[in-house]
Amino acid sequence: MTGPDPAPAPGSATAVDPPSRASPELRGFARTYWEAAARGELRLPRCVACTTFAWPPRPRCPACGSDRIDWVRTSGRGVVHTFTVVHQASDPDFRARVPYVVAMIDLDEGVRLLGNVVDCAVDDVGIGMPVAVAFAPAGEGLAVPGFRPARVT
Numbered sequence: 001m002t003g004p005d006p007a008p009a010p011g012s013a014t015a016v017d018p019p020s021r022a023s024p025e026l027r028g029f030a031r032t033y034w035e036a037a038a039r040g041e042l043r044l045p046r047c048v049a050c051t052t053f054a055w056p057p058r059p060r061c062p063a064c065g066s067d068r069i070d071w072v073r074t075s076g077r078g079v080v081h082t083f084t085v086v087h088q089a090s091d092p093d094f095r096a097r098v099p100y101v102v103a104m105i106d107l108d109e110g111v112r113l114l115g116n117v118v119d120c121a122v123d124d125v126g127i128g129m130p131v132a133v134a135f136a137p138a139g140e141g142l143a144v145p146g147f148r149p150a151r152v153t
Contacts, residue, residue: 029045029058032057037135037144037145038142042133042145043073044071044107046072048069049064052064053072053109053110054069074107074109075107075108076107076145077107078131080104080131081103081112082104082127085101086099102115102116116147117131118148119148130149132149
């Protein structure tokens with residue numbers, strides 16, 4: 001019987017090292033969302049039968065039960081419903097970004113998404129603030145949607 005494998009030397013890579021940044025889940029029903037984000041599009045699932053948008057993505061409409069779901073490109077515009085400012089983070093990637101804003105965004109299409117508010121001072125973010133989608137590169141050809149302040153048109 002042998003003992004546990006010795007610990008790797010600090011800074012050495014192993015097959016179980018975690019990625020330096022969390023990657024989105026590309027399997028399953030949400031794959032279309034992430035593929036669209038990589039192209040700079042905010043697409044959300046909408047029921048073909050009753051036109052209800054649903055978030056999070058699921059294979060059946062929560063309103064009518066239909067399995068006829070289409071991924072529709074949205075305007076990417078909305079308003080801040082609520083938010084918090086993160087001042088501490090244990091993950092090194094997020095720690096380098098503090099302080100940052102995490103917000104619930106009410107999109108014009110009636111869906112509420114969670115995302116970061118970017119490209120403005122944290123003290124300038126407020127409930128009801130108009131925002132527009134902005135995509136941040138996430139490596140490996142991926143992008144993560146966030147929201148920046150938008151002018152009211």
